[in-house]
Every structure is written in C-alpha cells, then in structure tokens.
Amino acid sequence: MASKEAEAIIDLYQRKARDWIESRARTKLIEKPWLDRFRLLLPPAGQILDLGCGSAVPMAAYLIELGHPVTGVDSSPAMIEACREHFPKQEWIVADMRKLALRRQFSGILAWDSFFHLSYGDQRRMFPVFREHAARDAALMFTSGPVHGEAIGDFAGEPLYHASLDPAEYRSLLDQSGFRVVSHIAEDPDCGGHTIWLAQRI
Numbered sequence: 001m002a003s004k005e006a007e008a009i010i011d012l013y014q015r016k017a018r019d020w021i022e023s024r025a026r027t028k029l030i031e032k033p034w035l036d037r038f039r040l041l042l043p044p045a046g047q048i049l050d051l052g053c054g055s056a057v058p059m060a061a062y063l064i065e066l067g068h069p070v071t072g073v074d075s076s077p078a079m080i081e082a083c084r085e086h087f088p089k090q091e092w093i094v095a096d097m098r099k100l101a102l103r104r105q106f107s108g109i110l111a112w113d114s115f116f117h118l119s120y121g122d123q124r125r126m127f128p129v130f131r132e133h134a135a136r137d138a139a140l141m142f143t144s145g146p147v148h149g150e151a152i153g154d155f156a157g158e159p160l161y162h163a164s165l166d167p168a169e170y171r172s173l174l175d176q177s178g179f180r181v182v183s184h185i186a187e188d189p190d191c192g193g194h195t196i197w198l199a200q201r202i
Contacts (some may be wrong), residue, residue, distance in 0.1 A: 005152055006119045010075045010096070016156045017078035021055045030192050031112065034141065036081045037091040037183060037193020038108060040134035040156065041139035046107030047071065049133055051097040055082040056090075059112060064090060073097055073104070075120050098122050099130065105135040111142040113194075114163050123165060134201045140179055144170060146186040146195045164195070174199050 008056045013020065013113030029035075034098075042048070045067045050060050060070045064087055071091040074080050077189040097111070098118065109130055115123065125193075130140055143152065145164025153160040167186070174181060179199040 005118070005159045005166070006122075006163070008159070009117045012158055012160065013074075014076040014078055016158070017055075017076050017082070019056075019156045021026075021079070021082055024043075024054065025057055029062060030190075031059055032062065032200070034188075034191060034196055035059065035062060035195075037198055038139050038141045039063070040069075040108070041137070041182065041198075042068070042107045045069065045118065048108040048110060049073070049106040051100070051103075051109065051111040052117075052118055053083060053092070054079050054114075056087055056092075057082075059110070060090075061087070068108070075099060098125065100129055102133060104133070106133055106138060107135055108139045109134055109141070109165075111140075113143055115142045115165060116144050117165065120163055120165060123132075124173060127173045129180065130179070131177040131201070134179075136201060138172075138201045139182075140197075140199045140201070142196050142197050144197060170197060178202055 020077040047069045048063055049070045049072055050131045053060055053074050056072055059070055064070055072083050073093045073095050075096050077094050080092045126147045149164060176202055180202050181199050184196040188192045188196060
C-alpha cells in the first residue's frame with residue numbers, strides 16, 4: 001500500500017539526520033526499564049548488535065555506560081558519523097540491516113524503532129538475519145505495531161512509514177527462528193505507547 005514511503009525511509013533519515021539527533025537528545029530514556037530487562041538476559045559485558053542505532057543516544061549510550069560493547073548498524077552515514085564522534089571505541093557500521101551478514105554472533109540484538117520501518121516482506125526476511133547473528137541464549141528486542149497494518153507518520157514535515165505484522169505471526173516467526181518470547185506488551189503506557197517484543201534464542 002505504501003511502497004513509495006517504505007522505500008524512502010533510508011533517504012529520509014540521511015537527509016533529516018540532524019533533526020532526528022537534536023530531537024532524540026531532548027527526550028528522556030523512557031526505554032530504560034526495557035533495556036534493563038534486556039540486559040538481564042545477557043552475560044556481563046555481553047556484546048550487543050544495535051540495528052538502526054541512529055546516533056547511539058540515548059539507548060546505545062546507556063548500554064555502553066554499563067560496560068556492554070556495542071556494534072551499531074545504521075543505513076545513514078550521518079548517523080554513524082555522530083556515533084563515531086561520541087563513542088570512538090565502539091564499532092559503527094553503515095549498512096542496511098536487511099542485507100547484514102557480519103559472520104559473527106552477539107549476546108544481544110536490539111532493533112528498537114527501526115525494524116518497524118520495514119515493509120511486511122522485509123520484516124519477515126529479517127528473522128533469519130536475527131538468527132544468524134544471535135549467539136546461544138542471546139536476547140532479541142524489537143518494537144512493532146500492536147496489530148497488522150501500515151501507518152504513515154510524520155517526521156520533519158515528511159511522511160514516515162511504519163508497518164506491523166499480526167502478533168500471532170511475530171510469535172510464529174520467532175518460534176521458527178529458534179527464539180522464545182520472554183515478554184511482550186502492546187502499547188506500553190509506561191514506554192510512550194511502544195509495542196515491545198523481548199525474546200531469547202533457545
């Protein structure tokens with residue numbers, strides 16, 4: 001339905017990177033309780049793969065501060081440049097998460113407010129990518145919509161695409177990929193209305 005808007009996401013975040021960085025820097029870390037739940041599934045100093053890491057602030061920054069090495073992936077060179085400027089000791093990669101093949105595994109995989117910008121088909125194809133990069137017992141956390149459908153939001157005056165599969169399909173895809181659901185909540189009122197999936201590889 002909204003293929004044009006879906007295809008425009010990468011270009012939008014590159015062109016509007018400064019707007020996004022400034023906007024995100026003004027917000028509180030409302031994701032902290034979920035990041036703490038995510039961390040409970042990780043070994044001490046477990047390595048984390050952050051897909052769609054943005055500028056790394058504030059989420060990856062919080063994990064780095066707690067001693068977790070972070071490999072951040074974002075399709076926007078401007079976002080990755082900001083990451084490298086603020087956290088030069090971490091690994092930052094300009095890449096499309098849909099095509100990622102790092103040939104190594106991580107203790108945790110995060111795809112917060114990034115995975116849900118993918119089309120239905122691209123979301124389905126991400127689950128083998130999650131599996132390929134997940135170590136045994138690795139944690140996986142991502143956000144989606146609460147029900148199946150597409151939505152067009154707005155960022156900096158331009159259309160911003162979102163899509164979600166049905167919750168039952170996410171559960172099936174996780175199961176098929178070797179993940180068990182640890183926690184799931186739709187439109188968490190304590191986290192800005194985010195719909196969150198926390199899973200663990202088995």
